[in-house]
Amino acid sequence: xxxxxxxxxxxxxxxxxxxxxxxxxxxxxxVLRLAxxxxxxxxxxxxxxxxxxxxxxxxxxxxxxxxxxxxxxxxVGRHVVAVCHNLTCSLLGAEDILAHLQARLxxxxxxxxxxxxxxxxxVECLCAxxxxxxxxxxxxxxxxxxxxxxxxxLEDLR
Amino acid sequence: xxxxxxxxxxDRPDGHTLAxxxxxxxxxxxxxxxxxxxxxxxxxxxxxxxxxxxGAGFPTGTKWGFIPKERKGPVYxxxxxxxxEPGTFKDRYLLEQxxxxxxxxxxxxxxxxxxxxxxxxxxxxxxxxxRIFTRAVEEAEGAGLLGANILGSGFDHxxxxxxxxxxxxxxxxxxxxxxxxxxxGWPKIKPPFPAIKGAFGQPTIVNNVETLCCLPxxxxxxxxxxxxxxxxxxxxxxxxSVSGHVQRPGVYELPVSVTLRSLIEEHxxxxxxxRTLKGVVPGGSSAAILTAAEIDVTMDVDGLRNAGTMAGSxxxxxxxxxxxxxxxxxxVARFYAHESCGQCTPCRECTGWIYKIAxxxxxGKGVPQDPDTIVDVAQRGTGTTICAFYDGAIxxxxxxxxxxxxxxxxxxxHGDCDVRPGxxxxxxxH
Numbered sequence: 001x002x003x004x005x006x007x008x009x010x011x012x013x014x015x016x017x018x019x020x021x022x023x024x025x026x027x028x029x030x031v032l033r034l035a036x037x038x039x040x041x042x043x044x045x046x047x048x049x050x051x052x053x054x055x056x057x058x059x060x061x062x063x064x065x066x067x068x069x070x071x072x073x074x075x076v077g078r079h080v081v082a083v084c085h086n087l088t089c090s091l092l093g094a095e096d097i098l099a100h101l102q103a104r105l106x107x108x109x110x111x112x113x114x115x116x117x118x119x120x121x122x123v124e125c126l127c128a129x130x131x132x133x134x135x136x137x138x139x140x141x142x143x144x145x146x147x148x149x150x151x152x153x154l155e156d157l158r
Numbered sequence: 159x160x161x162x163x164x165x166x167x168x169d170r171p172d173g174h175t176l177a178x179x180x181x182x183x184x185x186x187x188x189x190x191x192x193x194x195x196x197x198x199x200x201x202x203x204x205x206x207x208x209x210x211x212x213g214a215g216f217p218t219g220t221k222w223g224f225i226p227k228e229r230k231g232p233v234y235x236x237x238x239x240x241x242x243e244p245g246t247f248k249d250r251y252l253l254e255q256x257x258x259x260x261x262x263x264x265x266x267x268x269x270x271x272x273x274x275x276x277x278x279x280x281x282x283x284x285x286x287x288x289r290i291f292t293r294a295v296e297e298a299e300g301a302g303l304l305g306a307n308i309l310g311s312g313f314d315h316x317x318x319x320x321x322x323x324x325x326x327x328x329x330x331x332x333x334x335x336x337x338x339x340x341x342x343g344w345p346k347i348k349p350p351f352p353a354i355k356g357a358f359g360q361p362t363i364v365n366n367v368e369t370l371c372c373l374p375x376x377x378x379x380x381x382x383x384x385x386x387x388x389x390x391x392x393x394x395x396x397x398x399s400v401s402g403h404v405q406r407p408g409v410y411e412l413p414v415s416v417t418l419r420s421l422i423e424e425h426x427x428x429x430x431x432x433r434t435l436k437g438v439v440p441g442g443s444s445a446a447i448l449t450a451a452e453i454d455v456t457m458d459v460d461g462l463r464n465a466g467t468m469a470g471s472x473x474x475x476x477x478x479x480x481x482x483x484x485x486x487x488x489x490v491a492r493f494y495a496h497e498s499c500g501q502c503t504p505c506r507e508c509t510g511w512i513y514k515i516a517x518x519x520x521x522g523k524g525v526p527q528d529p530d531t532i533v534d535v536a537q538r539g540t541g542t543t544i545c546a547f548y549d550g551a552i553x554x555x556x557x558x559x560x561x562x563x564x565x566x567x568x569x570x571x572h573g574d575c576d577v578r579p580g581x582x583x584x585x586x587x588h
Contacts, residue, residue: 069324
C-alpha cells in the first residue's frame with residue numbers, strides 16, 4: 001500500500017461527514033469505516049492519512065482504531081465469518097459450530113484461509129440470540145446454525 | 159392476550175414504510191404533541207411512569223427534567239441503539255420493523271426538550287437495521303416530517319445516523335458519548351450527568367430505542383393509560399427477549415407485571431422436551447442468575463430488584479439441566495474480560511483474574527479456594543469504578559458461584575464436569 005489517498009468524491013464525502021457534527025472529530029468512526037472499505041484494512045499509513053484529514057495526532061487515530069473490534073489492522077479475507085460464542089449461542093452449540101468451521105476451512109478462529117477467501121472470527125454477543133447459534137457473514141446475520149447450514153453458507157462464499 | 163403497544167405494527171408487512179406506518183395512525187401523536195406543547199408532553203411522560211428500557215430503569219420524565227432551564231447553546235438527544243447486552247435483541251426488532259415509531263418518538267422527545275439535532279448511535283454490526291432505519295429517515299425527510307418547520311409547527315429537527323464500530327462499553331451512555339465524539343468509548347465520571355454536560359459539552363438526553371418508541375402511544379392514549387398497563391412504579395409493557403433452552407425463543411411484549419414463570423412456560427413454550435429448568439438470567443448477562451425455584455417473580459424493575467437480581471435490558475436467557483454452570487460462568491467471564499474498556503484498574507484487573515480462575519476451574523485445574531476467591535475478588539471491585547460495567551459483571555460472578563457452588567466444587571475435585579462428563583470444553587479466548 002504505497003499511495004494512500006481517497007478519491008475526490010471520497011474526500012467530498014469526508015467533508016460532508018465532518019460537517020454533520022458540531023465537532024468534525026465526531027466523523028472519525030465513519031471516515032475510518034470509509035477508509036477500511038477503500039483500503040481493505042487500517043494500516044499505520046492509513047491512520048496517518050486519516051489523522052491529517054482531521055488534524056488529529058496519528059496516536060489518537062491509532063487509539064481509536066485499536067479500541068473497536070470492527071476495524072482491522074491486518075488484511076482480512078474476501079469474506080468475514082464471525083461466530084458468536086457468548087452465552088446463549090454457547091448453550092446452543094456454538095463451540096460445535098466453531099469446531100466444524102475450523103475443520104472445514106482448515107484454519108483456527110482469528111486466521112484467514114491461505115486463498116484469502118474467508119477470515120474466521122470469534123465474537124461476543126451479536127444480539128440475535130433468538131436464532132442462536134448464529135454468526136455474521138459479512139453484512140448478514142445467519143442462524144440458527146447446524147453443521148449442514150454452515151456447509152451451505154460456505155459453498156456460497158467465493 | 160395482553161395488548162401490544164410497542165409491537166402493534168409488527169404484523170403488517172409494510173409497517174416499516176412511511177405509508178404503512180401512517181396507515182396505522184402514524185405521526186398523529188406528533189401532531190398532537192405540537193398542539194399540547196412542551197410542558198404538557200413532559201407532564202404526560204411523568205404520569206406514564208415510563209422507565210428507561212435500556213438497562214438502568216431510570217424514570218424517563220425525571221431524566222428530561224434534569225436539563226438546565228437557563229442555558230446557552232444547543233440541547234442534544236442521543237438515541238442509544240448500541241444494543242449489546244448478551245441475551246437482548248428487542249431494539250433490533252424495533253429498528254427493522256417499526257423505524258417510524260422510533261423517529262416519531264425521537265421527534266416528540268426532541269420537541270419536548272427543545273432539541274434541533276439528534277444523533278442515533280447504532281451498533282456497527284447492525285447493518286440491516288441501519289439500512290432500514292436510514293431509509294425511514296430519508297422517507298421522513300422527503301415527507302417534511304424532518305427538516306424545517308415540521309408539520310407547520312415552527313419546530314426544526316434533523317437526525318444524524320451514526321454507526322458504532324464494535325465495543326460493548328459504548329452501550330453505557332457516557333461511553334457512547336465519548337465514542338460519538340470520535341474517541342475510544344471510555345465512560346466519563348458522573349457528575350456532571352449528560353443532562354447537564356453531555357455530547358460535545360452540551361446538555362444531552364440519552365434514551366434507549368424502546369423507551370422512545372413508548373412515546374407515541376403515551377401521547378396518543380395518555381400517560382394514565384400507559385401507567386395502568388404496568389405496576390405502581392413502572393408503567394407500560396416491555397419487550398422481553400427470550401433465548402436459550404426454550405421451545406419458542408423470540409421477542410414477547412407483555413406487561414411488566416408478568417411473572418418469569420409465565421414468560422418461560424406459557425409464552426416461550428416452556429423447556430425442550432424431557433428437560434427441566436436449571437437457571438435463568440432475567441435481564442441480560444449482567445443480571446444475577448435465578449434458580450428454577452426463584453421464577454415466581456414479576457418482571458418489573460422493582461420486582462426483580464427485590465429478588466436480588468435486575469430487570470436490566472429484559473434479555474431472558476434460559477438454561478436447562480444440560481447446562482454446565484462453571485462453563486456458563488467461563489463464557490460470561492470471558493465476555494467481561496474482553497469488553498472491559500481498561501480505564502479503571504479494578505475492572506480491568508478483576509475481570510481478567512476472574513476469567514482466568516473460571517478457566518482453570520472449567521479445564522480441571524482449579525484449586526479448592528477458587529470459588530471463594532471469585533466471590534472475594536468480585537466484591538472488592540464493587541463501587542470502585544467510573545461506570546456500571548463492573549457492578550454488572552459481579553452479578554453473574556457471585557450468583558453463579560453461590561447458587562451452584564456444588565458444580566464448581568465437583569469440577570475442582572474431579573477435574574471434570576458432573577453435568578456432561580468428558581465433553582470438550584470451550585476453547586480459550588480470542
